[in-house]
Amino acid sequence: MISSFSSSGSSDATTLVKQGLSFISRGRYDEAIDTFDQAIAQNSKSVAAWFYRAQASIQTRNYEAALKDFRTVLQLNPSYAEAWHGQGVAKAELKLYPSAVDSFDRAIACDPHNDKIWYNRGQALLKLDQPEAALESFDKSIAIAANSHHTWYSRALALVALEQIPAAIGSLDRVVEIKEDCHYAWNYRGTLLNRLFKHQAALDSFQQSLKHLRLNPNALYGLASTYALKGDVETTALYLRQAIQINPHIYSLMARRDANFASIRQHPEISSILWD
Known part of the structure; x- marks a missing residue:
């Protein structure tokens, strides 16, 4: 009788885990968690039930609950790579970066x-201000x-x-080769090109960003700052005004402090945008 009961319970748990995964696939995470509770x-030794409940808890941003479940998974199966990975993700979300x-x-x-593990490790190392170690992790991820x-x-x-600014631009070149419409990569690329005084290339990069995302204040601000570096007051004003119209507080404050605007900030056309 004991053997029969155990087999039935295991079978029921397996069915419930499948139901829970179905809820996860549809983004119904609370229902998934309830189903894994039943499993x-x-x-209580269903590794899958504990693991997927932890994954669902991450989706609901209940990272403490996820950590508890991952600990249980790892007690049951200490060599479960995805559980260690999930535990690291939950710890990183809680800003526990060394432990992550x-x-x-x-x-x-x-x-x-597993490229994703190396990637997330690199992200945690960036948070710890260890860029060299982070770079090694990202390179490992890219190799896979x-x-x-x-x-x-x-x-x-x-x-x-x-x-290493030129090398960073090279990485961003690779980003937009892979995903041409990655607007934020075009923006960052433009910002870095300005640091190398390659202003025309920076303008082209910001325009590419705008091409892929029209409501794009970061690109507009990037264009304004580049034209400011070129001393073109009229065009600076044109793009700065557009960026500020989208978000008045952030972009006016940025332009008041940004060294790129230093040479023209006091020009009446610019100062009227920033302070009037």
């Missing part, structure tokens, strides 16, 4: 060929999955932190 009640890196390291020990535009973009962030 765990049927079989430890979890990612454990995940990599179990599954060294060469066409992840997110990883190439994060790689650019690490390179900028290391003051």
